[in-house]
Amino acid sequence: MAAPLAPAGRRAPDSLRTHRSAVVRGGRPGEPRRVAYLYILPALLVFGLFVLVPLVRTAQFSLYEWNGLGASTWAGLSNYRDLFTEPQLRGAFVHALVLVVFYAVIPVLLGLLLAAAMSRAVLRGMGFFRVVLFLPQVIPMVVVAIAWRQIYEPNGPLNDTLRFVGLDSLARPWLGDYTWALPSVGIVGTWVGTGLCLVLFLAGMSRIPRELYEAARLDGAGALREFRAITLPSLRGELAVALTLTVIAALKTFDLVYVMTSGGPGTETTVPSYQVYNNAFLLGRVGIATALAVVLTLVVFVATVLINRVGERGQR
Template identity: 65%
Template structure:
Protein backbone atom coordinates (compact mmCIF):
# COMPACT_ATOMS: atom_id res chain seq x y z
CA UNK A 1 0.00 0.00 0.00
CA UNK A 2 2.84 2.37 0.80
CA UNK A 3 4.51 1.78 -2.57
CA UNK A 4 1.18 2.23 -4.34
CA UNK A 5 0.44 5.50 -2.55
CA UNK A 6 3.98 6.68 -3.24
CA UNK A 7 3.49 5.94 -6.94
CA UNK A 8 0.30 8.00 -6.96
CA UNK A 9 2.13 10.77 -5.14
CA UNK A 10 4.77 10.99 -7.83
CA UNK A 11 2.25 11.10 -10.69
CA UNK A 12 1.44 14.57 -12.02
CA UNK A 13 -2.11 15.72 -11.36
CA UNK A 14 -4.64 15.54 -14.17
CA UNK A 15 -4.55 13.34 -17.22
CA UNK A 16 -1.50 11.21 -18.15
CA UNK A 17 1.29 12.91 -20.03
CA UNK A 18 0.60 10.84 -23.16
CA UNK A 19 -2.85 12.41 -23.40
CA UNK A 20 -1.23 15.84 -23.28
CA UNK A 21 0.95 14.93 -26.26
CA UNK A 22 -2.18 13.92 -28.17
CA UNK A 23 -3.62 17.41 -27.62
CA UNK A 24 -0.61 19.10 -29.26
CA UNK A 25 -0.11 16.43 -31.94
CA UNK A 26 -2.31 18.12 -34.60
CA UNK A 27 -0.42 21.40 -34.20
CA UNK A 28 2.91 19.56 -34.36
CA UNK A 29 1.87 17.76 -37.55
CA UNK A 30 0.84 21.02 -39.22
CA UNK A 31 4.05 22.68 -38.01
CA UNK A 32 6.14 19.88 -39.44
CA UNK A 33 4.31 19.73 -42.77
CA UNK A 34 4.35 23.45 -43.46
CA UNK A 35 7.61 24.52 -41.82
CA UNK A 36 10.05 21.75 -40.94
CA UNK A 37 9.63 19.72 -44.12
CA UNK A 38 9.95 22.73 -46.48
CA UNK A 39 12.94 23.97 -44.51
CA UNK A 40 14.57 20.54 -44.79
CA UNK A 41 13.96 20.59 -48.55
CA UNK A 42 15.54 24.05 -48.74
CA UNK A 43 18.62 22.79 -46.92
CA UNK A 44 18.85 19.88 -49.38
CA UNK A 45 18.47 22.20 -52.40
CA UNK A 46 21.15 24.53 -51.04
CA UNK A 47 23.75 21.83 -51.71
CA UNK A 48 22.78 21.58 -55.39
CA UNK A 49 23.24 23.48 -58.63
CA UNK A 50 19.72 23.55 -60.05
CA UNK A 51 17.83 25.87 -62.39
CA UNK A 52 14.43 24.48 -61.44
CA UNK A 53 13.97 22.54 -64.68
CA UNK A 54 16.94 20.42 -65.70
CA UNK A 55 18.75 17.73 -63.72
CA UNK A 56 20.44 19.00 -60.56
CA UNK A 57 24.13 18.51 -59.84
CA UNK A 58 25.96 18.49 -56.53
CA UNK A 59 27.37 21.83 -55.42
CA UNK A 60 28.86 20.87 -52.08
CA UNK A 61 29.34 23.99 -49.99
CA UNK A 62 29.85 26.24 -53.03
CA UNK A 63 26.51 28.02 -52.58
CA UNK A 64 27.38 28.86 -48.99
CA UNK A 65 30.93 29.94 -49.74
CA UNK A 66 29.54 32.29 -52.40
CA UNK A 67 27.67 34.16 -49.68
CA UNK A 68 31.02 35.21 -48.19
CA UNK A 69 33.01 35.63 -51.42
CA UNK A 70 30.49 36.94 -53.96
CA UNK A 71 29.90 40.72 -53.50
CA UNK A 72 26.43 40.47 -55.06
CA UNK A 73 25.47 38.02 -52.28
CA UNK A 74 27.44 39.59 -49.44
CA UNK A 75 26.01 43.07 -50.00
CA UNK A 76 22.35 42.14 -49.30
CA UNK A 77 23.29 40.86 -45.84
CA UNK A 78 25.12 44.12 -45.17
CA UNK A 79 22.04 46.08 -46.29
CA UNK A 80 19.87 43.98 -43.96
CA UNK A 81 22.11 44.80 -40.99
CA UNK A 82 21.90 48.50 -41.87
CA UNK A 83 18.11 48.26 -42.01
CA UNK A 84 18.11 46.83 -38.47
CA UNK A 85 19.08 50.33 -37.30
CA UNK A 86 15.86 51.68 -38.82
CA UNK A 87 13.63 48.68 -38.16
CA UNK A 88 14.79 47.86 -34.63
CA UNK A 89 17.13 50.33 -32.92
CA UNK A 90 15.32 53.56 -33.82
CA UNK A 91 11.75 52.29 -33.16
CA UNK A 92 12.78 50.86 -29.78
CA UNK A 93 14.52 54.10 -28.74
CA UNK A 94 11.68 56.33 -29.99
CA UNK A 95 9.07 54.06 -28.40
CA UNK A 96 10.88 54.15 -25.06
CA UNK A 97 11.12 57.93 -25.08
CA UNK A 98 7.46 58.37 -26.03
CA UNK A 99 6.31 55.79 -23.46
CA UNK A 100 8.38 57.47 -20.73
CA UNK A 101 6.99 60.89 -21.62
CA UNK A 102 3.39 59.66 -21.78
CA UNK A 103 3.69 57.81 -18.47
CA UNK A 104 5.14 60.91 -16.77
CA UNK A 105 2.85 63.51 -18.33
CA UNK A 106 -0.91 63.12 -18.49
CA UNK A 107 -1.82 63.22 -22.17
CA UNK A 108 -5.38 63.83 -23.30
CA UNK A 109 -6.64 61.49 -25.96
CA UNK A 110 -3.92 58.89 -25.25
CA UNK A 111 -6.04 56.12 -26.76
CA UNK A 112 -6.39 58.12 -29.98
CA UNK A 113 -2.62 58.68 -30.26
CA UNK A 114 -1.90 55.01 -29.58
CA UNK A 115 -4.38 54.00 -32.28
CA UNK A 116 -2.88 56.39 -34.84
CA UNK A 117 0.70 55.30 -34.10
CA UNK A 118 -0.26 51.61 -34.21
CA UNK A 119 -2.18 52.00 -37.48
CA UNK A 120 0.81 51.13 -39.76
CA UNK A 121 0.89 47.66 -38.16
CA UNK A 122 -2.68 47.06 -39.34
CA UNK A 123 -2.06 48.15 -42.93
CA UNK A 124 -0.76 45.66 -45.47
CA UNK A 125 2.90 46.32 -46.24
CA UNK A 126 2.10 46.46 -49.95
CA UNK A 127 -0.25 49.37 -49.25
CA UNK A 128 2.42 51.04 -47.14
CA UNK A 129 4.98 50.57 -49.89
CA UNK A 130 2.75 52.02 -52.62
CA UNK A 131 1.83 55.02 -50.45
CA UNK A 132 5.42 55.85 -49.52
CA UNK A 133 6.60 55.26 -53.06
CA UNK A 134 4.32 58.09 -54.18
CA UNK A 135 5.49 60.29 -51.30
CA UNK A 136 9.18 59.74 -52.10
CA UNK A 137 8.78 60.04 -55.88
CA UNK A 138 10.65 62.88 -57.68
CA UNK A 139 7.33 64.74 -58.00
CA UNK A 140 5.99 63.38 -54.72
CA UNK A 141 4.75 65.06 -51.58
CA UNK A 142 8.11 65.18 -49.80
CA UNK A 143 9.87 67.05 -52.60
CA UNK A 144 6.87 69.36 -53.03
CA UNK A 145 7.08 70.30 -49.35
CA UNK A 146 10.85 70.87 -49.57
CA UNK A 147 10.41 73.14 -52.59
CA UNK A 148 7.55 74.99 -50.93
CA UNK A 149 9.73 75.93 -47.92
CA UNK A 150 12.69 76.97 -50.07
CA UNK A 151 14.79 73.81 -49.66
CA UNK A 152 14.98 72.95 -53.35
CA UNK A 153 18.57 71.75 -52.98
CA UNK A 154 17.41 68.91 -50.71
CA UNK A 155 14.83 67.60 -53.18
CA UNK A 156 15.96 64.46 -54.97
CA UNK A 157 14.66 61.17 -56.38
CA UNK A 158 14.91 59.46 -53.02
CA UNK A 159 14.31 55.90 -54.21
CA UNK A 160 16.52 56.37 -57.27
CA UNK A 161 19.52 57.78 -55.44
CA UNK A 162 22.27 55.26 -54.68
CA UNK A 163 23.11 56.95 -51.36
CA UNK A 164 19.57 57.66 -50.13
CA UNK A 165 17.49 54.73 -51.40
CA UNK A 166 18.34 52.37 -48.51
CA UNK A 167 17.84 55.00 -45.75
CA UNK A 168 14.57 56.04 -47.41
CA UNK A 169 13.26 52.47 -47.20
CA UNK A 170 14.58 52.30 -43.64
CA UNK A 171 12.64 55.40 -42.60
CA UNK A 172 9.46 53.69 -43.79
CA UNK A 173 10.38 50.73 -41.60
CA UNK A 174 10.87 53.07 -38.64
CA UNK A 175 7.44 54.57 -39.24
CA UNK A 176 5.85 51.11 -39.34
CA UNK A 177 7.57 49.60 -36.28
CA UNK A 178 7.51 52.58 -33.88
CA UNK A 179 3.80 52.14 -33.13
CA UNK A 180 4.29 48.49 -32.20
CA UNK A 181 7.13 49.33 -29.80
CA UNK A 182 5.18 52.20 -28.26
CA UNK A 183 2.11 50.07 -27.55
CA UNK A 184 4.27 47.36 -25.96
CA UNK A 185 6.10 49.87 -23.76
CA UNK A 186 2.94 51.70 -22.72
CA UNK A 187 1.37 48.40 -21.68
CA UNK A 188 4.47 47.60 -19.62
CA UNK A 189 4.65 51.08 -18.10
CA UNK A 190 1.09 50.78 -16.78
CA UNK A 191 2.10 47.90 -14.50
CA UNK A 192 5.04 49.77 -12.92
CA UNK A 193 4.09 50.60 -9.31
CA UNK A 194 3.61 54.35 -8.80
CA UNK A 195 5.47 54.02 -5.49
CA UNK A 196 8.72 53.48 -7.40
CA UNK A 197 8.34 56.81 -9.17
CA UNK A 198 7.39 58.54 -5.92
CA UNK A 199 10.44 57.08 -4.16
CA UNK A 200 12.69 58.20 -6.99
CA UNK A 201 11.30 61.72 -6.85
CA UNK A 202 11.76 61.84 -3.09
CA UNK A 203 15.41 60.98 -3.69
CA UNK A 204 15.64 63.98 -5.99
CA UNK A 205 15.63 62.07 -9.26
CA UNK A 206 14.91 64.08 -12.35
CA UNK A 207 13.23 62.91 -15.53
CA UNK A 208 16.37 61.29 -16.97
CA UNK A 209 17.43 59.55 -13.77
CA UNK A 210 13.86 58.37 -13.21
CA UNK A 211 13.82 56.90 -16.71
CA UNK A 212 17.09 54.98 -16.30
CA UNK A 213 16.49 53.91 -12.69
CA UNK A 214 12.81 52.96 -12.82
CA UNK A 215 11.25 52.84 -16.28
CA UNK A 216 14.03 51.17 -18.24
CA UNK A 217 14.66 48.23 -15.82
CA UNK A 218 10.92 47.61 -15.44
CA UNK A 219 10.43 47.39 -19.21
CA UNK A 220 13.18 44.83 -19.78
CA UNK A 221 10.77 42.07 -20.84
CA UNK A 222 8.90 44.38 -23.22
CA UNK A 223 12.19 45.56 -24.71
CA UNK A 224 13.17 41.94 -25.40
CA UNK A 225 9.84 41.28 -27.15
CA UNK A 226 10.12 44.50 -29.16
CA UNK A 227 13.69 43.75 -30.21
CA UNK A 228 12.76 40.21 -31.24
CA UNK A 229 9.78 41.31 -33.33
CA UNK A 230 11.56 44.23 -34.98
CA UNK A 231 14.72 42.24 -35.74
CA UNK A 232 12.68 39.50 -37.42
CA UNK A 233 10.68 42.10 -39.37
CA UNK A 234 13.83 43.88 -40.49
CA UNK A 235 15.67 40.78 -41.63
CA UNK A 236 12.77 39.16 -43.48
CA UNK A 237 11.82 42.44 -45.18
CA UNK A 238 10.69 41.66 -48.73
CA UNK A 239 7.41 43.35 -49.59
CA UNK A 240 8.59 46.93 -49.05
CA UNK A 241 11.73 46.34 -51.11
CA UNK A 242 9.79 44.58 -53.88
CA UNK A 243 7.14 47.30 -54.13
CA UNK A 244 9.30 50.38 -53.61
CA UNK A 245 12.65 49.67 -55.28
CA UNK A 246 12.86 46.04 -56.53
CA UNK A 247 16.36 46.00 -55.05
CA UNK A 248 17.48 49.09 -57.00
CA UNK A 249 18.91 51.37 -58.01
CA UNK A 250 21.37 48.73 -59.13
CA UNK A 251 21.64 46.55 -56.01
CA UNK A 252 21.63 49.43 -53.50
CA UNK A 253 18.56 48.15 -51.62
CA UNK A 254 18.80 44.41 -52.23
CA UNK A 255 18.26 42.36 -49.06
CA UNK A 256 18.49 38.59 -48.48
CA UNK A 257 14.73 37.96 -48.65
CA UNK A 258 14.51 39.77 -51.98
CA UNK A 259 17.66 38.03 -53.20
CA UNK A 260 15.99 34.65 -52.60
CA UNK A 261 13.13 35.65 -54.90
CA UNK A 262 15.47 37.26 -57.46
CA UNK A 263 17.77 34.26 -57.75
CA UNK A 264 15.08 31.57 -57.65
CA UNK A 265 12.49 33.07 -60.03
CA UNK A 266 14.45 35.52 -62.18
CA UNK A 267 17.95 34.04 -62.46
CA UNK A 268 16.86 30.37 -62.10
CA UNK A 269 19.55 29.73 -59.47
CA UNK A 270 17.43 27.69 -57.08
CA UNK A 271 20.36 26.21 -55.14
CA UNK A 272 21.91 29.61 -54.50
CA UNK A 273 18.53 31.04 -53.47
CA UNK A 274 18.00 28.16 -51.03
CA UNK A 275 21.45 28.76 -49.50
CA UNK A 276 20.64 32.45 -49.00
CA UNK A 277 17.32 31.51 -47.38
CA UNK A 278 18.95 29.02 -45.02
CA UNK A 279 21.67 31.53 -44.09
CA UNK A 280 19.01 34.17 -43.42
CA UNK A 281 17.10 31.74 -41.19
CA UNK A 282 20.23 30.96 -39.19
CA UNK A 283 20.99 34.69 -38.84
CA UNK A 284 17.48 35.47 -37.58
CA UNK A 285 17.56 32.55 -35.14
CA UNK A 286 21.01 33.55 -33.83
CA UNK A 287 20.10 37.19 -33.27
CA UNK A 288 16.76 36.47 -31.59
CA UNK A 289 18.25 33.82 -29.29
CA UNK A 290 21.10 36.19 -28.39
CA UNK A 291 18.63 38.95 -27.47
CA UNK A 292 16.59 36.53 -25.32
CA UNK A 293 19.67 35.17 -23.57
CA UNK A 294 21.00 38.67 -22.82
CA UNK A 295 17.70 39.69 -21.24
CA UNK A 296 17.38 36.47 -19.24
CA UNK A 297 20.99 36.81 -18.09
CA UNK A 298 20.37 40.31 -16.80
CA UNK A 299 17.21 39.18 -15.04
CA UNK A 300 19.04 36.42 -13.23
Protein backbone atom coordinates (compact mmCIF):
# COMPACT_ATOMS: atom_id res chain seq x y z
CA MET A 1 0.00 0.00 0.00
CA ALA A 2 1.39 3.42 -0.92
CA ALA A 3 2.58 5.69 1.85
CA PRO A 4 0.06 8.44 2.76
CA LEU A 5 0.73 11.94 1.52
CA ALA A 6 1.36 14.76 3.95
CA PRO A 7 -1.34 17.45 4.12
CA ALA A 8 -0.78 20.54 2.00
CA GLY A 9 1.40 23.16 3.65
CA ARG A 10 2.94 20.65 6.06
CA ARG A 11 6.29 18.92 5.67
CA ALA A 12 6.33 15.13 5.76
CA PRO A 13 8.10 13.51 8.78
CA ASP A 14 11.71 12.43 8.35
CA SER A 15 10.83 8.72 8.65
CA LEU A 16 8.19 9.09 5.91
CA ARG A 17 10.64 10.88 3.62
CA THR A 18 13.22 8.13 4.27
CA HIS A 19 10.64 5.48 3.44
CA ARG A 20 9.65 7.27 0.21
CA SER A 21 13.28 7.70 -0.88
CA ALA A 22 13.98 4.03 -0.19
CA VAL A 23 10.95 3.01 -2.23
CA VAL A 24 12.07 5.26 -5.10
CA ARG A 25 15.56 3.74 -4.99
CA GLY A 26 14.09 0.22 -4.87
CA GLY A 27 15.74 -0.57 -1.52
CA ARG A 28 14.58 -1.09 2.06
CA PRO A 29 13.67 1.79 4.36
CA GLY A 30 16.16 2.79 7.01
CA GLU A 31 19.83 3.65 7.01
CA PRO A 32 22.01 2.66 4.03
CA ARG A 33 23.50 -0.81 4.30
CA ARG A 34 27.04 0.54 4.15
CA VAL A 35 26.41 2.31 7.46
CA ALA A 36 25.47 -1.02 9.05
CA TYR A 37 28.80 -2.49 7.93
CA LEU A 38 30.59 0.27 9.85
CA TYR A 39 28.98 -0.96 13.08
CA ILE A 40 30.30 -4.50 12.66
CA LEU A 41 33.67 -3.46 11.23
CA PRO A 42 35.50 -3.57 14.62
CA ALA A 43 34.23 -7.11 15.27
CA LEU A 44 35.23 -8.16 11.75
CA LEU A 45 38.72 -6.72 12.25
CA VAL A 46 39.18 -8.57 15.53
CA PHE A 47 37.84 -11.80 14.02
CA GLY A 48 40.12 -11.49 11.00
CA LEU A 49 43.19 -10.62 13.06
CA PHE A 50 42.87 -13.32 15.70
CA VAL A 51 41.05 -16.11 13.80
CA LEU A 52 41.37 -15.85 10.03
CA VAL A 53 45.02 -14.76 9.88
CA PRO A 54 46.27 -17.55 12.23
CA LEU A 55 44.14 -20.07 10.32
CA VAL A 56 45.65 -19.02 6.99
CA ARG A 57 49.15 -19.14 8.45
CA THR A 58 48.46 -22.60 9.85
CA ALA A 59 47.34 -23.80 6.44
CA GLN A 60 50.52 -22.31 4.98
CA PHE A 61 52.77 -24.08 7.50
CA SER A 62 51.04 -27.39 6.73
CA LEU A 63 52.56 -27.34 3.24
CA TYR A 64 56.15 -27.32 4.53
CA GLU A 65 58.46 -29.60 6.45
CA TRP A 66 59.71 -27.58 9.40
CA ASN A 67 61.03 -28.34 12.86
CA GLY A 68 59.97 -24.97 14.24
CA LEU A 69 63.49 -23.51 14.41
CA GLY A 70 65.54 -24.01 11.25
CA ALA A 71 64.80 -23.54 7.57
CA SER A 72 61.68 -25.06 6.07
CA THR A 73 61.33 -27.05 2.87
CA TRP A 74 58.35 -27.33 0.55
CA ALA A 75 56.36 -30.52 1.14
CA GLY A 76 53.13 -29.89 -0.76
CA LEU A 77 50.36 -32.24 0.29
CA SER A 78 52.68 -34.92 1.67
CA ASN A 79 51.87 -33.90 5.24
CA TYR A 80 48.19 -34.51 4.57
CA ARG A 81 48.99 -37.84 2.98
CA ASP A 82 50.88 -38.86 6.11
CA LEU A 83 47.75 -38.27 8.18
CA PHE A 84 46.06 -41.16 6.41
CA THR A 85 49.08 -43.44 6.07
CA GLU A 86 50.67 -43.25 9.53
CA PRO A 87 48.77 -45.58 11.89
CA GLN A 88 49.31 -43.35 14.94
CA LEU A 89 47.88 -40.26 13.25
CA ARG A 90 45.01 -42.16 11.66
CA GLY A 91 44.26 -43.90 14.96
CA ALA A 92 43.93 -40.54 16.74
CA PHE A 93 40.82 -39.75 14.68
CA VAL A 94 39.40 -43.21 15.40
CA HIS A 95 39.87 -42.58 19.11
CA ALA A 96 38.11 -39.21 18.73
CA LEU A 97 35.12 -40.95 17.15
CA VAL A 98 35.00 -43.35 20.11
CA LEU A 99 35.03 -40.39 22.49
CA VAL A 100 32.10 -38.85 20.58
CA VAL A 101 30.01 -41.77 21.86
CA PHE A 102 31.03 -41.07 25.47
CA TYR A 103 31.04 -37.28 25.23
CA ALA A 104 27.92 -36.74 23.10
CA VAL A 105 25.69 -39.77 22.53
CA ILE A 106 25.57 -41.14 26.08
CA PRO A 107 25.23 -37.71 27.81
CA VAL A 108 22.38 -36.73 25.47
CA LEU A 109 20.53 -39.99 26.15
CA LEU A 110 21.11 -39.76 29.90
CA GLY A 111 20.16 -36.08 29.91
CA LEU A 112 16.89 -36.82 28.11
CA LEU A 113 16.08 -39.65 30.51
CA LEU A 114 16.85 -37.63 33.64
CA ALA A 115 15.09 -34.51 32.35
CA ALA A 116 11.96 -36.48 31.46
CA ALA A 117 11.90 -38.10 34.90
CA MET A 118 12.56 -34.84 36.77
CA SER A 119 9.95 -32.91 34.77
CA ARG A 120 7.21 -35.44 35.59
CA ALA A 121 7.99 -35.84 39.26
CA VAL A 122 7.51 -33.04 41.77
CA LEU A 123 10.62 -33.16 43.95
CA ARG A 124 11.73 -30.89 46.72
CA GLY A 125 15.15 -29.35 46.22
CA MET A 126 15.04 -29.58 42.41
CA GLY A 127 17.36 -26.59 42.15
CA PHE A 128 19.93 -28.35 44.33
CA PHE A 129 19.92 -31.42 42.07
CA ARG A 130 20.38 -29.23 38.99
CA VAL A 131 23.35 -27.46 40.55
CA VAL A 132 24.98 -30.74 41.58
CA LEU A 133 24.56 -32.29 38.15
CA PHE A 134 25.78 -29.13 36.39
CA LEU A 135 28.76 -28.71 38.73
CA PRO A 136 31.26 -30.63 36.50
CA GLN A 137 30.82 -27.89 33.87
CA VAL A 138 32.10 -25.31 36.35
CA ILE A 139 35.16 -27.23 37.58
CA PRO A 140 38.29 -26.71 35.44
CA MET A 141 39.04 -29.75 33.29
CA VAL A 142 42.56 -30.05 34.67
CA VAL A 143 41.12 -30.40 38.18
CA VAL A 144 38.63 -32.97 36.87
CA ALA A 145 41.45 -34.92 35.20
CA ILE A 146 43.60 -34.97 38.36
CA ALA A 147 40.67 -36.10 40.51
CA TRP A 148 39.67 -38.91 38.16
CA ARG A 149 43.27 -40.02 37.70
CA GLN A 150 43.44 -40.58 41.45
CA ILE A 151 40.13 -42.48 41.33
CA TYR A 152 41.49 -44.76 38.61
CA GLU A 153 44.80 -45.51 40.36
CA PRO A 154 45.54 -49.21 41.08
CA ASN A 155 45.03 -48.55 44.80
CA GLY A 156 42.48 -45.82 44.26
CA PRO A 157 38.88 -45.57 45.47
CA LEU A 158 37.42 -47.43 42.47
CA ASN A 159 39.55 -50.55 42.87
CA ASP A 160 39.22 -50.43 46.67
CA THR A 161 35.43 -50.41 46.30
CA LEU A 162 35.52 -53.35 43.90
CA ARG A 163 37.70 -55.35 46.27
CA PHE A 164 35.48 -54.43 49.22
CA VAL A 165 32.36 -55.85 47.54
CA GLY A 166 34.19 -59.00 46.44
CA LEU A 167 34.80 -58.10 42.80
CA ASP A 168 38.58 -58.36 42.94
CA SER A 169 38.70 -59.78 39.41
CA LEU A 170 37.38 -56.50 38.02
CA ALA A 171 40.06 -54.37 39.68
CA ARG A 172 42.76 -53.28 37.23
CA PRO A 173 45.07 -50.36 36.41
CA TRP A 174 42.37 -48.61 34.42
CA LEU A 175 44.51 -45.96 32.76
CA GLY A 176 47.31 -48.43 32.05
CA ASP A 177 45.11 -51.10 30.50
CA TYR A 178 45.20 -51.19 26.70
CA THR A 179 41.52 -52.14 26.55
CA TRP A 180 40.06 -49.90 29.23
CA ALA A 181 42.19 -46.75 29.05
CA LEU A 182 40.18 -44.99 26.33
CA PRO A 183 36.75 -45.92 27.77
CA SER A 184 37.98 -44.72 31.17
CA VAL A 185 38.76 -41.30 29.71
CA GLY A 186 35.41 -41.37 27.90
CA ILE A 187 33.51 -42.01 31.13
CA VAL A 188 34.93 -38.79 32.53
CA GLY A 189 33.58 -36.99 29.46
CA THR A 190 30.17 -38.58 30.09
CA TRP A 191 30.25 -37.37 33.70
CA VAL A 192 31.08 -33.84 32.58
CA GLY A 193 28.63 -33.60 29.67
CA THR A 194 25.51 -35.12 31.24
CA GLY A 195 24.83 -32.14 33.49
CA LEU A 196 25.03 -29.69 30.58
CA CYS A 197 22.56 -31.74 28.53
CA LEU A 198 20.23 -32.11 31.50
CA VAL A 199 20.06 -28.35 32.13
CA LEU A 200 19.45 -27.63 28.44
CA PHE A 201 16.65 -30.18 28.22
CA LEU A 202 15.00 -29.05 31.45
CA ALA A 203 15.00 -25.49 30.14
CA GLY A 204 13.41 -26.67 26.89
CA MET A 205 10.78 -28.74 28.67
CA SER A 206 9.76 -25.76 30.79
CA ARG A 207 8.61 -24.01 27.58
CA ILE A 208 6.29 -26.83 26.51
CA PRO A 209 2.64 -25.92 27.27
CA ARG A 210 1.12 -28.15 29.94
CA GLU A 211 -2.09 -28.28 27.90
CA LEU A 212 -0.42 -30.56 25.38
CA TYR A 213 0.31 -33.16 28.04
CA GLU A 214 -3.19 -32.85 29.49
CA ALA A 215 -4.72 -33.39 26.06
CA ALA A 216 -2.49 -36.41 25.46
CA ARG A 217 -3.50 -37.95 28.78
CA LEU A 218 -7.17 -37.43 27.97
CA ASP A 219 -6.54 -39.41 24.78
CA GLY A 220 -5.05 -42.22 26.84
CA ALA A 221 -1.37 -41.62 26.02
CA GLY A 222 1.16 -43.03 28.44
CA ALA A 223 4.47 -41.58 29.58
CA LEU A 224 6.42 -43.09 26.68
CA ARG A 225 3.91 -41.87 24.09
CA GLU A 226 3.95 -38.37 25.61
CA PHE A 227 7.73 -38.31 25.39
CA ARG A 228 7.80 -39.44 21.76
CA ALA A 229 4.92 -37.29 20.53
CA ILE A 230 5.34 -34.09 22.55
CA THR A 231 8.61 -33.82 24.47
CA LEU A 232 11.10 -35.05 21.90
CA PRO A 233 9.78 -32.99 18.94
CA SER A 234 9.72 -29.87 21.13
CA LEU A 235 13.37 -30.30 22.11
CA ARG A 236 14.90 -30.36 18.63
CA GLY A 237 16.55 -26.99 19.15
CA GLU A 238 18.02 -28.00 22.51
CA LEU A 239 19.14 -31.33 21.05
CA ALA A 240 21.01 -29.53 18.28
CA VAL A 241 22.74 -27.25 20.80
CA ALA A 242 23.64 -30.13 23.12
CA LEU A 243 25.02 -32.28 20.29
CA THR A 244 26.99 -29.36 18.86
CA LEU A 245 28.67 -28.56 22.19
CA THR A 246 29.38 -32.16 23.16
CA VAL A 247 30.63 -33.28 19.74
CA ILE A 248 33.00 -30.32 19.57
CA ALA A 249 34.21 -31.11 23.09
CA ALA A 250 34.88 -34.73 22.06
CA LEU A 251 36.76 -33.83 18.88
CA LYS A 252 38.97 -31.17 20.45
CA THR A 253 39.59 -32.79 23.83
CA PHE A 254 43.16 -32.38 25.02
CA ASP A 255 43.42 -31.60 28.73
CA LEU A 256 41.89 -34.86 29.95
CA VAL A 257 44.21 -36.96 27.80
CA TYR A 258 47.27 -34.87 28.56
CA VAL A 259 46.81 -35.00 32.34
CA MET A 260 45.36 -38.49 32.73
CA THR A 261 47.29 -40.66 30.26
CA SER A 262 49.61 -38.53 28.07
CA GLY A 263 48.30 -40.56 25.16
CA GLY A 264 49.19 -43.92 26.72
CA PRO A 265 49.41 -46.74 27.26
CA GLY A 266 51.31 -46.75 23.99
CA THR A 267 49.10 -44.67 21.72
CA GLU A 268 45.76 -46.08 22.87
CA THR A 269 44.37 -42.74 24.08
CA THR A 270 45.96 -40.33 21.61
CA VAL A 271 43.49 -37.90 20.04
CA PRO A 272 44.01 -35.30 17.27
CA SER A 273 44.58 -32.38 19.65
CA TYR A 274 47.18 -34.33 21.59
CA GLN A 275 48.90 -35.37 18.37
CA VAL A 276 49.08 -31.71 17.34
CA TYR A 277 50.89 -30.92 20.58
CA ASN A 278 53.07 -34.04 20.41
CA ASN A 279 54.21 -33.48 16.83
CA ALA A 280 54.71 -29.73 17.12
CA PHE A 281 56.48 -29.42 20.48
CA LEU A 282 57.95 -32.85 21.22
CA LEU A 283 58.79 -34.38 17.83
CA GLY A 284 59.53 -31.16 15.96
CA ARG A 285 57.21 -31.98 13.05
CA VAL A 286 55.41 -28.65 12.74
CA GLY A 287 54.20 -29.39 9.20
CA ILE A 288 52.46 -32.59 10.31
CA ALA A 289 51.02 -30.85 13.38
CA THR A 290 49.57 -27.96 11.41
CA ALA A 291 48.14 -30.29 8.77
CA LEU A 292 46.48 -32.24 11.57
CA ALA A 293 45.12 -28.99 13.02
CA VAL A 294 43.66 -27.97 9.66
CA VAL A 295 41.95 -31.33 9.17
CA LEU A 296 40.61 -31.25 12.74
CA THR A 297 39.20 -27.77 12.15
CA LEU A 298 37.46 -28.95 8.99
CA VAL A 299 36.01 -31.99 10.78
CA VAL A 300 34.65 -29.81 13.60
CA PHE A 301 33.21 -27.33 11.09
CA VAL A 302 31.50 -30.03 9.02
CA ALA A 303 30.09 -31.76 12.12
CA THR A 304 28.71 -28.45 13.42
CA VAL A 305 27.10 -27.57 10.09
CA LEU A 306 25.51 -31.01 9.70
CA ILE A 307 24.09 -31.03 13.23
CA ASN A 308 22.60 -27.57 12.85
CA ARG A 309 21.19 -28.31 9.39
CA VAL A 310 19.46 -31.43 10.69
CA GLY A 311 18.17 -29.50 13.72
CA GLU A 312 16.79 -26.66 11.58
CA ARG A 313 15.14 -29.09 9.18
CA GLY A 314 13.51 -30.91 12.09
CA GLN A 315 12.16 -27.64 13.50
CA ARG A 316 10.65 -26.69 10.16
